Amino acid sequence: MRQCLFIGFSALLIACNSNPSDPQNEQQTRSSNGVQARWSIAIHGGAGHFGTENLSIEQQNAYRLSLTKALEAGGYVLDKGGNATDAVVAAIALMEDDSLFNAGRGAVYTASGAHELDASIMRGSDRNCGAVTGLQGFRHPIQVAMSVMEESQHVFFSGHGAGEFAHSTGAETAEPAWFHTQKAKARFERALERDTTQEKFGTVGCVALDSEGHLAAGTSTGGMTFKRHGRIGDSPIIGAGTWADDRTCAVSATGWGEFFIRSSVAHDIHARMLHAGTSLEEAASATIHQEMAALGGDGGVVAIDHWGNPVFSMNTLGMFRGALIAGGKPVTALFANEKIQP
Amino acid sequence: MRQCLFIGFSALLIACNSNPSDPQNEQQTRSSNGVQARWSIAIHGGAGHFGTENLSIEQQNAYRLSLTKALEAGGYVLDKGGNATDAVVAAIALMEDDSLFNAGRGAVYTASGAHELDASIMRGSDRNCGAVTGLQGFRHPIQVAMSVMEESQHVFFSGHGAGEFAHSTGAETAEPAWFHTQKAKARFERALERDTTQEKFGTVGCVALDSEGHLAAGTSTGGMTFKRHGRIGDSPIIGAGTWADDRTCAVSATGWGEFFIRSSVAHDIHARMLHAGTSLEEAASATIHQEMAALGGDGGVVAIDHWGNPVFSMNTLGMFRGALIAGGKPVTALFANEKIQP
Numbered sequence: 001m002r003q004c005l006f007i008g009f010s011a012l013l014i015a016c017n018s019n020p021s022d023p024q025n026e027q028q029t030r031s032s033n034g035v036q037a038r039w040s041i042a043i044h045g046g047a048g049h050f051g052t053e054n055l056s057i058e059q060q061n062a063y064r065l066s067l068t069k070a071l072e073a074g075g076y077v078l079d080k081g082g083n084a085t086d087a088v089v090a091a092i093a094l095m096e097d098d099s100l101f102n103a104g105r106g107a108v109y110t111a112s113g114a115h116e117l118d119a120s121i122m123r124g125s126d127r128n129c130g131a132v133t134g135l136q137g138f139r140h141p142i143q144v145a146m147s148v149m150e151e152s153q154h155v156f157f158s159g160h161g162a163g164e165f166a167h168s169t170g171a172e173t174a175e176p177a178w179f180h181t182q183k184a185k186a187r188f189e190r191a192l193e194r195d196t197t198q199e200k201f202g203t204v205g206c207v208a209l210d211s212e213g214h215l216a217a218g219t220s221t222g223g224m225t226f227k228r229h230g231r232i233g234d235s236p237i238i239g240a241g242t243w244a245d246d247r248t249c250a251v252s253a254t255g256w257g258e259f260f261i262r263s264s265v266a267h268d269i270h271a272r273m274l275h276a277g278t279s280l281e282e283a284a285s286a287t288i289h290q291e292m293a294a295l296g297g298d299g300g301v302v303a304i305d306h307w308g309n310p311v312f313s314m315n316t317l318g319m320f321r322g323a324l325i326a327g328g329k330p331v332t333a334l335f336a337n338e339k340i341q342p
Numbered sequence: 343m344r345q346c347l348f349i350g351f352s353a354l355l356i357a358c359n360s361n362p363s364d365p366q367n368e369q370q371t372r373s374s375n376g377v378q379a380r381w382s383i384a385i386h387g388g389a390g391h392f393g394t395e396n397l398s399i400e401q402q403n404a405y406r407l408s409l410t411k412a413l414e415a416g417g418y419v420l421d422k423g424g425n426a427t428d429a430v431v432a433a434i435a436l437m438e439d440d441s442l443f444n445a446g447r448g449a450v451y452t453a454s455g456a457h458e459l460d461a462s463i464m465r466g467s468d469r470n471c472g473a474v475t476g477l478q479g480f481r482h483p484i485q486v487a488m489s490v491m492e493e494s495q496h497v498f499f500s501g502h503g504a505g506e507f508a509h510s511t512g513a514e515t516a517e518p519a520w521f522h523t524q525k526a527k528a529r530f531e532r533a534l535e536r537d538t539t540q541e542k543f544g545t546v547g548c549v550a551l552d553s554e555g556h557l558a559a560g561t562s563t564g565g566m567t568f569k570r571h572g573r574i575g576d577s578p579i580i581g582a583g584t585w586a587d588d589r590t591c592a593v594s595a596t597g598w599g600e601f602f603i604r605s606s607v608a609h610d611i612h613a614r615m616l617h618a619g620t621s622l623e624e625a626a627s628a629t630i631h632q633e634m635a636a637l638g639g640d641g642g643v644v645a646i647d648h649w650g651n652p653v654f655s656m657n658t659l660g661m662f663r664g665a666l667i668a669g670g671k672p673v674t675a676l677f678a679n680e681k682i683q684p
Contacts, residue, residue: 127604158500161572230503239581239606262469264581267606271613
C-alpha cells in the first residue's frame, strides 16, 4: 500500500524534474546545445513533506537567505579559479554553522541525547573521496571528510576512530553547547515521548563544477532525530549519498537514508549516464521516482552534469535548494513545484 | 606508473574471466541458452598476489577443503528449499569459524591489537540489506548483519552501536581469545615493526540463487592488518562490497577496499547489466579490469546472475573461490589461471 502511494505520488511529482521538452527549461537547452558553463554550483538543505502552510513567510525568507549565502560562498571560490572540492567545502561549512539545517550546529539529537555527525566528499577528477560517520565534537564534519580524502590512505572512518583522525589533522573542535538548538531539542523531546524516530530530513549537500572542468560533491548531516547509537544513513556512504565523476555528474542526496542505501542512489544516477548514455535529468528522475520510490523511500537529490547544468529531483513536497552559474545570480526554491532557472 | 602497470596487468589477466567465445565455458553456454539452474552458490575466501610458490600442497588442500565445506553448507540449505540469504549466512558463518580466513576467527589485528569486524548482507527480492562495521566480541558478524536487515528499521550500524544492537538480538558472543590466531598475530607484529598496513586481503563472501529464483550476497572481513581504529573498507558498504538484485545479479567483493569504494564495484556490475544489458561476465570484467584497476586497486569479485551462472573476476594472481550448482559437485580454485566449471 505504501509502495502504491509512492508510485502514484512520484507520477504526480515527476514534473518537479527538469523536463526535456519544456522550452522554459534553460538547463536542458544549455545541455543539448553543448554550452559549457564556466563554473556552476548547486546546493540542498534537506527535503521533506512541507508546503507553504508549514513555513511562514519569515521562515521561507530565512531559508532563502541562508541558501543564497551558501551559494555565494561556494561561487566566490569558483569565480576566483578555485577548485570544485574547495567550493563544496566552503558552501557546506557555512550551512554547518547555520542552525536552520540538520548538520553541524543545529544537528538533531540521537536517542541518547548526543550529536553524531556524518559527512562525505568526492571529487570527480580521480574519484578520490573521504567520509566520516558518528563524528562527535568537531565543528565542520565536511572539512574532516576532506582531510580523510587528502591526508589519509583510507577513505572512511567511524566513531572514535574518526575523532582520532580529526584530532591528528588539527580540525576545529566544538563543545556540545555549540551544536544545541531549541528546535532540535524540541524534536528530540517529541521523539522521546513517542520512543520513535520521527524526523528524517534536513541534511545539507553541494555539487560544483569548477573552471578546470572538474566536478565535486559533498554531503553533511546530523542524521535522524532519536537515531540509535551508531546508525549510519546514506550521507557518508560513497555511492548512496554522494558521488562525483568528471565523465558524468556530481550528486548529493537527502532523504530517508535506508532507502537511498538500498538503491545506491548517487551511483545509480552516474551509472545511467555512463553505461546507458542517459541525460542527467532523465537519470535523476528514474533513480528517484522509479528505483528509490518503488521501495517506499522519499527524499531527493541535487546534481550537476559536466556542462554545469544543475538538476533537482525529489518525491517529497519540498526541498530547500538553490543554484548559481558563472555570470548569473543565485536562485533558490523551497517547494517541489517551484522551478529553478539560474 | 602504478596505473600503467595495472592496466597492462588487467589486459593479461582478463583471460581469467569467463570468455563468451570459449566453447569450454559452461557458464556462458547456460546463460545464452537460457538454462536456469535450480539453485546455485559461489564463494570466495579472499584475493591476493599469491602463486603456487607461496602455498604448499598441504596449504592448497586445506583451502580447497574449507571452501568445499562452505559450499556444501550453503548448498545443503538451498537443496532443502531454503532461501538464498540463509544459504549465504550458512556458508559465511562456516568460513568465519575457520581460522584460514580473515573473518570471524582468524581475523587480522587492528593497529591497537584488537579485532574490529565488518559484514554485510543483501537480498535481491526486495533489495533489503543489513551491515555492521567495527563489531567487537561477536562470533558471527554475518548473522548480526542478517539481524540488522530483518529486525531493524535501519540497515547499517557501527562500533558500540553495532554491539548494542547485536546484544539486543541475543547474538552469540566470543572472547578475544576466540579470534586469536598465530598467523594473524605474526602479521600484526610484522606490521608493527614497519608501522604500516601490509596485508589487505582475506575477506570471505558468498552469493546464492535459491529455488524460488531469489538472489542474495554477503561479505565478512576483519579488514586490513594494522588498520586504524574505525577504518571502514568496502565489505560492509552496500554497493561497494556487496549487492544483490533479482533483476540482475548478486556480487561479493574482496580486495583493497578503498578502491572498491571509489568504484562502487558491486553496484557498478549490477548497473551495467540493468542499464546497458551487459552480461554478468562482461560487466564484472569491465568493472574490475577497467573501472577499479584504472584507479590502482586490486582484488576481485564472485558473482552469480539470475540464471545461476557463477562468475569470478580478479586482477590479482589468486583468489580462493568455489562454486556449486544443483545436481553438480563443489569445484574450487585458488590461482587466477584455474578455470572453474561447476
